[in-house]
Amino acid sequence: MFNKKLLAVLVVLALTAHSNDALFCLSCTATVSPRHCHTLQKCEDGKVCFTQRYSGINGEVLYDTGCHTPSICSKRTTQHLVKSLSHNPAYPHTEQCVECCSSDACNHKGCGSPDYPTRRGPLCFNCQQSVDPTFCSSVQVCDENEICHLHEEVEFGESIFVQSCSQKHICDSGSPYVFGKRSTERCLKCCNSDLCNGECAAVTTTTTTTTTTTTLPTTTLQYSSPFDCWEIFHNGFNTTGIYQIYPWGPGKKSIDVLCNMDVDPKGWTVFQWRHPLTENFTRNWEEYKNGFGNVSGEFWLGNEVLHLLSTAHPTQFYIGISSTNGGSWYEKFDNMTVASESDNYRITLGNASGTAGDHSTQIDHAGGMNTLQFSTYDRDNDANPNSCAANYKGGWWFNYCHYVFLNAARGFSYAETIYSNRISNMSSFNSSILMITRMY
Structure with missing residues (x-):
């Protein structure tokens, strides 16, 4: 029979063998389902996403989610009295399940909880104001006719970034309703994959055209x-x-x-x-x-x-x-x-x-x-x-x-x-x- 300790080591190695990019995990305490968590946490190096299912003090089924060291993944799922593994432990509870995964927001469906709907848009960062789009920690699942949107506004000389779900046709380059850059120094991004609006795309002022940049003339403007x-x-x-x-x-x-x-x-x-x-x-x-x-x-x-x-x-x-x-x-x-x-x-x-x-x-x-x-x-x-x-x-x-x-x-x-x-x-x-x- 396969050695259980060896199996645990292999699980840890598999979970930590993903890319060197930062991992983002849903991070909430005592939610009724992980997919209803709208807070995203950037994990430290070497940590993985976890989902923990347990019974609350009144017998209700609750979930904690977040980042944790892979050692948690070898925990037995038999019921025993422990404290919450999340960042805000409140009271003892009867643990029923702990599961780990190693891709962005993968813990939205751990421990047998429901997945996101099959017909949906992407999971997008959702912050109405931030000084840096990479600081946003709120997320939202878009409707199936929506995409992720990020743009920069300037008020009182300060840049403010807005991240949200938007209608697809707003960012469709063939539509008369597409949004774009105010100038070469501003940020706008429209994309259709999970968590794709977390940072601005590169902008150039050269005459070289690429598929991801807007090319603008380098001559003197007719109307200053x-x-x-x-x-x-x-x-x-x-x-x-x-x-x-x-x-x-x-x-x-x-x-x-x-x-x-x-x-x-x-x-x-x-x-x-x-x-x-x-x-x-x-x-x-x-x-x-x-x-x-x-x-x-x-x-x-x-x-x-x-x-x-x-x-x-x-x-x-x-x-x-x-x-x-x-x-x-x-x-x-x-x-x-x-x-x-x-x-x-x-x-x-x-x-x-x-x-x-x-x-x-x-x-x-x-x-x-x-x-x-x-x-x-x-x-x-x-x-x-x-x-x-x-x-x-x-x-x-x-x-x-x-x-x-x-x-x-x-x-x-x-x-x-x-x-x-x-x-x-x-x-x-x-x-x-x-x-x-x-x-x-």
């Missing part, structure tokens, strides 16, 4: 303080992404915007993006004026910026929508302007073309938004004796009240149209994008 995404594009930046613009003029404050470089004629400044409809769009006048949300997620850029951009040059307006059943449509409008706050950000639209249908310039007793002023729940400028914005929970260019309303609140209970003849209600509303560019 770009006014909009049209000027960003004409500076040679042809990748959709997050950039800085100066709508108040050179030397004045800048803002971060999402520039779409995929939809012709390119150089689109995105001022609304919605998906997966988690951002609160029930906002007051000041919030719609100044903007809200995050340009790396869902947002409204702000009516004041929209006024500045749309009145400086002849402007084209783009609406893109999609439904939960897979349909997608767009509509373009020539000669779009948004007036100043003194005229309540009145919108004017010209000729329309596209696949969604022109339900914006058509004005009658019920809907259409052309030539109408903007309304919010605290500033009613619509034609209805009641407040459309208060009733329908979102700011818009309401008439009496709308044929198109893309700022409706999630969970919107009214059976009103989101986009006439295309999206009948919020339950079938998947995404929207509103953006502008210069006509020439």
